[in-house]
Amino acid sequence: MHVSVDRAKCDNHGQCTFSAPTVFRLDDKGVLQFDENPDDSLRADVDEAADVCPMQAILVTN
């Protein structure tokens, strides 16, 4: 799967880090860092992250 984040929409709230903590994290400046190609076994967690993002900034594709 491929994960992309619209940085114009992302506002670094970090809700995604609760759904998929091995894919999304906030760095020491509070800015989102993420894995663009996580393992397919994490698909449900990554889809959840996209669903709960307050800014709807996450796109998940195959």
Added chain:
Amino acid sequence: MSTEIDVPYLDISDPSFAMHSEAVRNAREQHWFATTNYGFAVLRHEYVSTLLKDTRLSQGSGKWPDHNGVHTGLFHDWWTKCLLVLEGDDHHRIRRMLNPAFSFRHIEAYVPRFEKLAAEIVDAIIDNGEFEFVNDFAEPYATRVLCILTGIPESEWPTIARISISIGLALGIAIREDLPEVESALAELYGYAEALIADRQANPRDDLVTRLVEANRDGDSLSDDELRNALCLLIFGGMDTTRNQLGLGIQTMMRNPDQWELLAKNPELARNAVEEVMRSNPTTTWVTREAVVDFDWEDLHAPAGSTVHFFTQVSGNDPAAYPNPGIDITVERAPHYGFGGGMHHCLGHFVARMDMAIAFRTLSQRMTNIRVNGQDKWMPDSGNTGPVRLPLAFDKR
């Protein structure tokens, strides 16, 4: 020689203090933060955006009961375990199990129910030419939305509204005097929540409460107490905020009738209209934090334990972020912070965003020339402001 920048001072407990005043705007133009009689206030959008989510600042209101002499009892017990006041792993564990039920996708499924609700309430008043916005629209609408989400019969909305308002007294300065009323209402709400949980455990459905009951992560799930606390927080936290924001939204639209007509002709702009209203005229005019450790940023030094307010209305009209700060529902803007931000970002925000969009869309399509019709009464600016009473007249379209 160094130049000393004067940091403005704001007395936020003065009866004449108002968020939309020239004094506050001047303070924002003078400096990015002000000192107040209750800690620091961040005024500019860029700084609110960066610092609101800073993990050196905690949500801070967990100590409210103890600070006011309330150390035991039902309210203390519930409040100190609420998601809003939890931090660290205790918080994250519960938040990640609650989040999916409140996702964009799951809440969007309720849109037809919310539309039917808005139409029904407007139908009942549309031929009267006048109504009291809080009692006749905003309060029943906001409360019945919560009934729809939780599965409480909509006919019980007056009880739910009364309970929610009574619990709200706990966040006022008369908390000790009001405590018996608060706890009686909370006990009633516990009854509703426990009945819902027991029912969905026995009879799961495709609904929000069932999703919360069945939530689990890595073999962990929410205990009955945690479910009950969360449901009570939803019902308490989702009523007066939405009710108040709707009232402020109508106020904004009455001041911008061209935008109201634009919305009536272009209903797809309703969600953006909600964002514009919340940017410019939020109910949560400040979001409060407490410094967990000494908090330093540029020339701000907030010792550990300091209160740091983020002024959302002031930053939402900051010309540095909004060069044309007048209401324009057609443009996309930098984000507002009326729902807070960071890990404690409002959990129910998709509910509020969708139900308010539907409310404004419905009202704009059916009413025009809305104006104040009598004596209106407003709460003071605070972490939760809005109309107490807003009598309106209108022309039916």
